[in-house]
Amino acid sequence: MAKVAVVDVKQELSQAVEDVFAPFGGVGQVLAGRKRAFIKVNAIDCRPETYTSPAVLDTVLQVLRKYGVEDLNVMENCTQGNFTRMVFAATDLGKVCRRNKAKIIYLDEQPVAEMELPGLGERVRFPRLIIEEFGGQEREAFYLNVPRLKAHSMSVVTLGTKNQLGLMDQLDRMKNHNFNLHARLAAIAQIFRPDFTLIDGVKAVFYGHYPPASVVDRCTETLNVLVGGPDMLAVDTVGARILGYSVEEVPHLALARGQGWGCGRLEEIEVIGDLSRFTKKYPYHLLPEFPPDVKIIKGGERCCPEGCELNTKAVLQFLYLDHQGKGGFTILMGKGFDREQLKALRGPVLLAGKCAAQEALPIIQNNCSKIYTSAECNDLASTIKALTKLMKVNPLKLVPVSPIRSLVLLALAKLHGSRARVGM
Secondary structure (H helix, E strand, O other): OEEEEEEEOOOOHHHHHHHHHHHHOOHHHHHOOOOEEEEEEOEOOOOOOOEOOHHHHHHHHHHHHHOOOOEEEEEEOOOOOOOHHHHHHHOOHHHHHHHOOOEEEEHHHOOEEEEEEOOOOEEEEEEHHHHHHHOOOOOOOEEEEEOEEEEEOOOEEEOHHHHHHHHOOHHHHOOOOOOOHHHHHHHHHHHOOOOEEEEEEEEEEOOOOOOOHHHHHHHEEEEEEEEEEOOHHHHHHHHHHHHOOOHHHOHHHHHHHHHOOOOOOHHHEEEEOOOOOOOOOOOOOOOOOOOOOEEEEEOOOEOOHHHHHHHHHHHHHHHHHHHOOOOOEEEEEOEOOOHHHHHOOOOOEEEEOHHHHHHHHHHHOOOOOOEEEEOOOOOHHHHHHHHHHHOOOOHHHHOOOOHHHHHHHHHHHHHOOOOOOOOO
């Protein structure tokens, strides 16, 4: 029977972190003498509540150092439209790493190599470092996965399994980020399995994984809990339960359970701790607040929520709520449109996703004044670039650092080989 620890965070965060490891023999036994550790945080952006708590990371690094880890490495590859060096510079994550003498590994700046996703026949790129360290059975370093406890508009939850999507190269992440997303997440988990997964549940994030800063209080709730164990699927199963979801309601976890690489049945997991206080079902869909003068037309045949629909709506929402973005345009997403409706379109248009671009562009190109295209399922960088123009938002104001510093950081990232898809 798999075991998962559920620990209440009271006053001593360091004790809570140690208590998560205690049912498995303690930190020292889990480390098994390894002096080198890689910690995969969840840091998609520098916006509030979109990243692993710096306090949790700080404590984790201190505890690992206490038990003999000499070489600490914190790694991430942020979401498109941003670059990881910026996220660590604009949040306290960078300060925490420097204070603990942990090396920051910006995965978007690492050389890449191809691997085939099991069962999908799809070759995608991961940092060569990740493949060499964790792609085989034998490993010398300790791999700790530290996701944030989030409900997610496209994958229902973001926990350990979803957090590993950040290992994939951004150029490949934007392709097939559609109805195939769930199978991809399960496939990545077959290749890369953490030694231990520790969910940061100090606060739960809901109404999507990317809450607008202006309404962040409506999208978070303090839970003060850490969840951990060596079986990532079992940990995710318990994390999903805390957010109010069964494995059957989370497609990528249901697929992972079917593949048999972990325990995905709550009744077969020994939960060490109390789940009874978690009684809510936290909504994963986006808040229903969008500019009223933006017309969204979805194709009748297909419009994947995992791709062109909800990525586009998430950007539309935060530009509207946080930056007072303007409307007055149309967004087409999916495929299977009414041809006569397309012919009647006028004014600016955003074609969100490959399907919409292929079907609608030949029909509307002579009638619409400005046409912007986001030509992949999840070409988030192009979506941000288009929507900032359409909504008259300065993209340099999307990050909480000065424009000069932003450009310096971007230049440094590019100098170090960053492959990030930046929406500028």
